[in-house]
Amino acid sequence: MPVETKNEIPKFIEQIKKKYGITNDYALAKKLKVSQPEANWFRRGKKIPNTTICIRIANLLEKNPVELLIVAQKDRAAPEEKSHWAMALSAVDVMINVPEHPRYIPRKVEVIGQELRQLESQMLSYEGTIAYNETAQVMKTTEKSVDSIMERWEVWKREGSLFPNFLLANQAAVQRKVKIRRVFILSQSQIKDESQIINFLQILNDQRRAGISAFYGFREELGATLIFQRLVAEFKKHGITDKINAAIFDDEILIFSRSYTNQLLGVNGVPSPITMLDQLDITWNPDQLRDLSPSALFETRYIYDYRGERTFYTQLSKFKRAHSRGKK
16 A cells, blocks of 8 residues: 655655556665665655656656655755645656647646747756766766776775775765776877876775776877767757766766865864855756767777886877877
8 A cells, every 4th residue: 555654755665666666675776776674664654765766757757857856845845835836847747748738728838838849958957066976976876887987086095085985986886787888088288297196096906996997098099089079069969068077877867077176174283275066067968968978088099008107108199199299
């Protein structure tokens, strides 16, 4: 029997059970790609699923993901805030159920529907600490694969904002048999700075020790390939004109960093500038998954598998010689 609860997420869990003939939490967990305790908590309304799981539930039920995302926000909201989310949910219901060209509809309702149809094709944005937390949650629920590109790789430095917590989350995913491929891009200006090279190698070594398949490439060399040019062009359409940091999870969810900020951290001595994630975007739109995915980069000849510092320096010397000849 359905569990009585003030939350609405269990209602959708019951729909999944009915649709797929699920009779126990083990089968439910397998369908949702979560642990068995989590499946039990979702079913009983004791835990609210994160963005990734909401989208997965929506896909299983062939529903609009926006509806599930707003239901989750309503369930986790404080009592005095729930009515606002209920109003938003009603607006989503208008968007989903009102036809594209109705014979008659009040102008105000029509405008709401149009705006929410636009929302459907846009990305969710997270800022500051919430952005970091959402990234970690996506990694925790990933089941098969992660492909990512890092041009702003300094966030992975030992004193960077992703170390060590997010690296440990990656290591835990690897232990769950998730295949993680991450390519770090080194620019010509960074190559001229030996301290940057040292930091770059430290990051590659940390990644490899965590079980991640680490790759690297040189920006000016990679920039000559059509695959990279197309990727840069697609990100420019979304306002990313600088460095690309992006990852696709299980070919279902894609996240990319929109902006960063520098903060001075340190208690004793001179504070050190730390690059912090300021805004993160997340999408499940099939067209955006196709256009913004970094996966194709791993098939190019200018992405190199990191096999240690010696082979890296050999490849770096080849690049310097080729780049030097190209300038003449």
